[in-house]
Amino acid sequence: MQSSQLSFSVSPSSGVPIYRQIIDQVNALVVSGRLKPGDALPSIRKLAESLEVNMMTISKAYTRLEMDGILTRVRGVGMAVAEPDIPTSASVKERQAELRPLIEQAVLRGLQLNLSNPQIIAVVESILRENRNE
Amino acid sequence: MNSPEVRIEVSKLCKSFAKQAVLCDVDWTIAAGSVVGLLGTNGSGKTTLIQCLLGLLKADSGLVMIDGENAWDLTARTKARIGYVDQRPKFYPWMNGSDLLQYVGAMYPNWNSALCAEYAKQWDVPLFKPFGKLSPGEQQKIAILTALGNEPDLLILDEPVSSLDPLARRAFLRSLLEIARDENRTILFSTHITSDVERVATHVAFLHDGRIQWFDELDVTKERIRRLRFRSKNNFPASFTIPGALHIQIDGSLVVASVAATSEADIEAVCARYDAAVEVEELNLEEIFLELHHVDA
Numbered sequence: 001m002q003s004s005q006l007s008f009s010v011s012p013s014s015g016v017p018i019y020r021q022i023i024d025q026v027n028a029l030v031v032s033g034r035l036k037p038g039d040a041l042p043s044i045r046k047l048a049e050s051l052e053v054n055m056m057t058i059s060k061a062y063t064r065l066e067m068d069g070i071l072t073r074v075r076g077v078g079m080a081v082a083e084p085d086i087p088t089s090a091s092v093k094e095r096q097a098e099l100r101p102l103i104e105q106a107v108l109r110g111l112q113l114n115l116s117n118p119q120i121i122a123v124v125e126s127i128l129r130e131n132r133n134e
Numbered sequence: 135m136n137s138p139e140v141r142i143e144v145s146k147l148c149k150s151f152a153k154q155a156v157l158c159d160v161d162w163t164i165a166a167g168s169v170v171g172l173l174g175t176n177g178s179g180k181t182t183l184i185q186c187l188l189g190l191l192k193a194d195s196g197l198v199m200i201d202g203e204n205a206w207d208l209t210a211r212t213k214a215r216i217g218y219v220d221q222r223p224k225f226y227p228w229m230n231g232s233d234l235l236q237y238v239g240a241m242y243p244n245w246n247s248a249l250c251a252e253y254a255k256q257w258d259v260p261l262f263k264p265f266g267k268l269s270p271g272e273q274q275k276i277a278i279l280t281a282l283g284n285e286p287d288l289l290i291l292d293e294p295v296s297s298l299d300p301l302a303r304r305a306f307l308r309s310l311l312e313i314a315r316d317e318n319r320t321i322l323f324s325t326h327i328t329s330d331v332e333r334v335a336t337h338v339a340f341l342h343d344g345r346i347q348w349f350d351e352l353d354v355t356k357e358r359i360r361r362l363r364f365r366s367k368n369n370f371p372a373s374f375t376i377p378g379a380l381h382i383q384i385d386g387s388l389v390v391a392s393v394a395a396t397s398e399a400d401i402e403a404v405c406a407r408y409d410a411a412v413e414v415e416e417l418n419l420e421e422i423f424l425e426l427h428h429v430d431a
Contacts, residue, residue, distance in 0.1 A: 012329055012332035012333045013328070013329045013332055013418045013419070013420070014416075015356060015360075015415070015416030015417045015418045016356070016416055017352070017353035017356045017357065018332070019353055020353075045315075048311070049311075052307065052308060052311065052333060053311070053334075054169065054311060054314060054333075054334060054335070054336060055311075055314075055315055056336055057353075060353070105413070105414075108411060108413065109413065112413075
């Protein structure tokens with residue numbers, strides 16, 4: 001996919017820092033396969049201009065994504081999606097354990113909102129459908 | 135920014151007006167390349183602080199250093215590297231914008247008229263009407279132009295967007311982002327519009343009770359100042375406390391605490407002690423502003 005077709009959007013007045021909103025969006029694009037290994041990301045300057053935010057914010061997001069192994073610096077291209085480095089060495093159990101605290105927060109909130117078990121699970125399933133591109 | 139050069143150093147700055155203390159022992163260091171949003175309530179002393187930083191007001195005690203020079207006694211060379219916009223710009227009312235820019239530009243060794251013309255076009259500034267006949271917003275735009283023409287290394291703006299309509303504000307913020315792209319440039323702007331700070335600033339400072347109450351990177355600020363909701367099966371005691379608390383509200387088995395820089399370990403300790411579950415709520419800058427001033431949103 002051409003980087004020009006990627007649409008990022010940030011909400012500066014959110015409690016979530018802008019650089020983390022960008023990290024989340026890149027992660028989502030990669031996980032869903034809309035961004036594939038080798039695909040180029042918009043340049044820092046371009047993205048900062050189009051989102052009307054400070055360049056340092058974009059630079060910080062890209063640097064973190066690079067440290068996480070999601071992006072890689074390619075000469076002449078800039079930032080591109082890295083080859084997936086799925087922690088296959090970790091067992092399913094270990095990977096589930098990593099996921100658990102994140103889901104726990106969401107489930108607790110669901111209980112507070114008085115949602116039933118199937119209703120909570122339906123939300124998870126719809127998120128999976130949206131992001132697995134199925 | 136990793137530049138070791140320190141741009142502004144404030145130490146033990148005090149300023150009173152008619153025995154009323156406005157600034158008390160302000161200590162503050164702004165590194166080169168930062169874009170700092172200065173927030174504070176009306177009358178908190180933002181303008182006084184800015185004018186002391188620039189040597190426009192004499193401090194009662196304490197010291198402000200700009201690039202190693204005492205702010206009260208800046209050399210012409212350093213003054214030429216500074217741009218400043220007053221909250222209420224005052225110029226000769228009979229002069230039009232075009233003449234005014236020429237007049238101000240003549241005082242600087244380096245003046246970029248082409249840049250001024252470019253911004254004037256971008257912001258739709260009427261350059262051929264007498265300054266006194268312009269609306270406050272138009273006057274403010276011209277004042278900003280006079281502060282940018284010398285392409286300053288240090289740009290200080292006191293409520294630069296207070297008179298601008300949303301369209302003009304966005305256009306100005308876009309330009310400010312462009313200006314901030316030069317990493318050696320330091321920008322300080324005061325405002326009460328928190329969303330402007332969120333878009334542009336790298337750092338945020340809160341002036342409260344005559345002091346810099348909080349100063350940190352914007353992202354770090356958002357990550358450190360948070361609201362925690364603890365829920366337990368039992369009622370919380372009135373003595374409930376947590377390290378870093380700004381404000382605690384106890385309501386039976388529910389505690390809502392706004393905290394600054396509280397560690398995860400401290401949060402876990404509270405959960406364990408009261409057999410409670412915690413929900414962490416991230417706050418935007420406006421909510422952080424309210425929490426730092428102990429105002430219930």
